[in-house]
Amino acid sequence: MPGFELIGEEEFLEVKSVFDDSGILFRHSFDNLRNGVFKVKDFESAFAKRMNVPYALAVTSGSAALRVALAALNIGRGDEVITQSFTFVATAEAIIESGAKPIISDIDDTLNMDPNDLEDKITKNTKAIIVVHMLGTPARLAQIKSICDKYGIPMIEDTAWGCGGFYDNIPLGTYGSIGTFSFDFAKTITTGEGGMLVFKDEKLFKKAAAWHDHGHENNPSLPRWEDSRSGSGFNYRMMELQGAIGLAQLEKLDFVVEKQRSNMNLIKSEISNLDIQFREVPTGSFETADALVFFTKNNKMAIACRESLLANGVGTKILPEAISWHFAGLWEHMPSLNKDKQYEKSLSYLNRAVSIPITVNMDEKLPSKIKKALLSVLNS
Ligand SMILES: Cc1ncc(COP(=O)(O)O)c(C=O)c1O
Numbered sequence: 001m002p003g004f005e006l007i008g009e010e011e012f013l014e015v016k017s018v019f020d021d022s023g024i025l026f027r028h029s030f031d032n033l034r035n036g037v038f039k040v041k042d043f044e045s046a047f048a049k050r051m052n053v054p055y056a057l058a059v060t061s062g063s064a065a066l067r068v069a070l071a072a073l074n075i076g077r078g079d080e081v082i083t084q085s086f087t088f089v090a091t092a093e094a095i096i097e098s099g100a101k102p103i104i105s106d107i108d109d110t111l112n113m114d115p116n117d118l119e120d121k122i123t124k125n126t127k128a129i130i131v132v133h134m135l136g137t138p139a140r141l142a143q144i145k146s147i148c149d150k151y152g153i154p155m156i157e158d159t160a161w162g163c164g165g166f167y168d169n170i171p172l173g174t175y176g177s178i179g180t181f182s183f184d185f186a187k188t189i190t191t192g193e194g195g196m197l198v199f200k201d202e203k204l205f206k207k208a209a210a211w212h213d214h215g216h217e218n219n220p221s222l223p224r225w226e227d228s229r230s231g232s233g234f235n236y237r238m239m240e241l242q243g244a245i246g247l248a249q250l251e252k253l254d255f256v257v258e259k260q261r262s263n264m265n266l267i268k269s270e271i272s273n274l275d276i277q278f279r280e281v282p283t284g285s286f287e288t289a290d291a292l293v294f295f296t297k298n299n300k301m302a303i304a305c306r307e308s309l310l311a312n313g314v315g316t317k318i319l320p321e322a323i324s325w326h327f328a329g330l331w332e333h334m335p336s337l338n339k340d341k342q343y344e345k346s347l348s349y350l351n352r353a354v355s356i357p358i359t360v361n362m363d364e365k366l367p368s369k370i371k372k373a374l375l376s377v378l379n380s
Helices: 009-021 039-050 062-072 089-098 115-121 141-151 202-211 240-250 253-271 299-311 344-350 366-378
Strands: 055-059 080-084 101-105 126-132 155-158 178-182 195-199 291-295 353-357
Touching: 009 240, 039 055, 039 195, 039 240, 055 062, 055 202, 055 240, 062 089, 062 155, 062 178, 062 195, 062 202, 080 089, 089 101, 089 126, 101 115, 115 141, 126 141, 141 155, 195 202, 253 291, 253 366, 299 353, 299 366
Parallel strands: 080 101, 080 126, 126 155, 155 178
Antiparallel strands: 055 195, 178 195, 291 353
16 A cells, blocks of 8 residues: 655655755746756656666556556557456546556466456457456466567556556566556555556657657747647646655555565464465565455455454455445446446456555554454354
8 A cells, every 4th residue: 555654854845855856836837946856757757767778757657647648558449459348447437538448358377367358358459458456466467468469469558556566577567568657545556536547668658758749749949839749648747746756655666565565474474274265476476465365255245354354444445345436347437348248257256355454554453353253244
């Protein structure tokens, strides 16, 4: 969960330096007033370096990052984009906003995209795939990428929950064509609201950078008001205060992920003898441990676990209580989703799943509290 747990002096000093040293809150221009202070640009450079890619583009949210990624790939009317049934509504909304049709694939025991179902859903109209690393556990990237390559379809990684994770030692978000990140207040690192895209391909980066800024090409030989453009776009620019906070938060990313992983392992070892099954983590992948997800026997048992956890002062996260925002089978308000089948396979996992949020500053009594709460239900 938790960049927000660690917001403190470092973030304050970065923000203060915007006011003390520059006073310019816009990411571009005002060069004679800003004393060389470019927080968003610095955040992008630092993020690209951390993710081991040449290009990063900061935007206003993780939702915006998805929308910009689709624009960079020229996705529009008549196109289909496949994503998974278990994700936040934003993933499907971005596809709808682009004019394309969202096609939903089932998930498997990783609670991420099922590669077999993905392949079944590909048609001649499929123009992109958005795979999601839900709650910090990597999807089966190697299999999914090889299917994308087989059909020549670009893969976008929605890394909203996966910032700081790896697959085959490759940072999540950089395995496919474009990676998108969210820095909203519930994410591994946060700028309050904010997002990022990462790219290996310069052309995609340039298209995205122009599109997120009304088409501005930021031609270095022209003042901004005379700037060149070759297409229109929109405004999803990040502002300097967010960039400043991002710089401080990025420094904490590895600590957050390490701490979440060790706290999750403490809980896991406490409850591993109970009659539950942990969510599958693909071999060779490194999860961010945003949440610990396990399966019970059935939906009734999952709900009973949540009630008992709540009664013992422990919350759950998304599963089972917030499933209606995170499962495409329940998005009746989105008529363009494929409703040809009801995602039975996805439901067979989601219906009996319980997700426990992992924090950085964990109370040391939490693992035993969780065990006590679960024992009273699972033993009855
Ligand atoms: C999987 C996923 N994608 C995208 C988003 C959107 O991010 P934001 O809240 O920054 O718009 C979220 C937000 O929770 C998410 O969970």
